Amino acid sequence: MKPAASLTLVGAGRMGSALLHGWLKGPEREISVIEPSPRPEIRALAEEGRIQLNPAPSESSIIVLAVKPQQFAAVSEQAKAFVGPKSVAISIMAGVRLAQLSRRLGTERVIRSMPNTPGAIGQGVTVFTAPEGAKRTDLSAARELLAPLGEVHGPVDEAMMSAVTALSGSGPAYIFLLAEVMAEAGVAQGLPRDLALSLARRTVEGAAALMGESGDSPEALRKAVTSPGGTTQAALDILMDTGGMPALFRNALSAAANRDRQLSQEAD
Numbered sequence: 001m002k003p004a005a006s007l008t009l010v011g012a013g014r015m016g017s018a019l020l021h022g023w024l025k026g027p028e029r030e031i032s033v034i035e036p037s038p039r040p041e042i043r044a045l046a047e048e049g050r051i052q053l054n055p056a057p058s059e060s061s062i063i064v065l066a067v068k069p070q071q072f073a074a075v076s077e078q079a080k081a082f083v084g085p086k087s088v089a090i091s092i093m094a095g096v097r098l099a100q101l102s103r104r105l106g107t108e109r110v111i112r113s114m115p116n117t118p119g120a121i122g123q124g125v126t127v128f129t130a131p132e133g134a135k136r137t138d139l140s141a142a143r144e145l146l147a148p149l150g151e152v153h154g155p156v157d158e159a160m161m162s163a164v165t166a167l168s169g170s171g172p173a174y175i176f177l178l179a180e181v182m183a184e185a186g187v188a189q190g191l192p193r194d195l196a197l198s199l200a201r202r203t204v205e206g207a208a209a210l211m212g213e214s215g216d217s218p219e220a221l222r223k224a225v226t227s228p229g230g231t232t233q234a235a236l237d238i239l240m241d242t243g244g245m246p247a248l249f250r251n252a253l254s255a256a257a258n259r260d261r262q263l264s265q266e267a268d
């Protein structure tokens with residue numbers, strides 16, 4: 001089969017590798033990976049001839065930037081060598097704005113996106129934004145590239161991206177923390193650690209799967225667990241009290257969104 005348009009991934013860390021694995025399951029295409037410290041699995045893919053690792057620069061149809069935002073200024077000098085008039089650059093970096101991508105990469109054809117780690121198993125959600133007047137082909141390239149990670153929303157107004165990052169980009173960490181602290185609280189109630197961790201994990205996994213399969217709202221599902229005057233109500237009276245989860249999450253998301261805005265300033 002004829003390889004599709006060439007694709008260059010810059011940075012094959014946690015998220016870059018997740019993207020790469022999705023692409024390798026899709027239609028055949030020429031994929032280059034720029035990564036100074038490749039993981040063994042990336043080296044193995046290069047040895048199998050499925051990707052080209054650290055090739056000499058040449059114009060690529062699509063360049064995906066998956067390095068840390070703090071590395072972007074330095075990396076852009078290198079990445080620019082893969083960008084030409086026929087290229088579209090898609091960033092998954094937190095904080096780095098469309099205008100900064102354009103300026104550092106020397107092209108107007110840029111897309112800013114925010115995926116999340118469940119994308120590694122195709123269960124993620126990604127939101128993207130694009131400059132006004134972006135080519136339809138660039139928007140569809142972004143949708144196609146991000147689809148292996150799961151659901152894709154966009155293009156949205158760029159002003160939403162800090163909140164998106166705070167909610168769904170960082171969000172999986174909040175859920176993992178929930179499993180951790182539920183397990184610790186079970187230990188405090190006298191359960192053996194292994195059993196507490198296993199109950200917390202299965203509860204988070206099962207609740208997420210039920211939410212997905214039933215399609216019911218989180219609120220309806222919560223109410224279905226809560227017998228009036230029962231045990232759940234006793235716990236929720238604490239969790240939903242002033243200073244409880246609603247206030248904590250408002251503050252936490254505000255801190256994450258502010259950090260995203262700070263990263264934008266640092267990328268200047």
Ligand SMILES: NC(=O)C1=CN([C@@H]2O[C@H](COP(=O)(O)OP(=O)(O)OC[C@H]3O[C@@H](n4cnc5c(N)ncnc54)[C@H](O)[C@@H]3O)[C@@H](O)[C@H]2O)C=CC1
Nearest residue numbers: 011012013014015034035066067068069092093094115116
């Ligand atoms: N981890 C997450 O949950 C999410 C991360 N992101 C964004 O994805 C980006 C990458 O994050 P992670 O994958 O977590 O970080 P990571 O640290 O796992 O990956 C970054 C990779 O970039 C490589 N790198 C460093 N200098 C390079 C260079 N000059 N050329 C090419 N590659 C270079 C590093 O060796 C590393 O493998 C960040 O900008 C982050 O904001 C976005 C959504 C979710």
Ligand SMILES: O=C(O)[C@@H]1CCC=N1
Nearest residue numbers: 094165168169170171
């Ligand atoms: O923590 C971070 O900065 C990145 C962006 C969203 C998830 N991880």
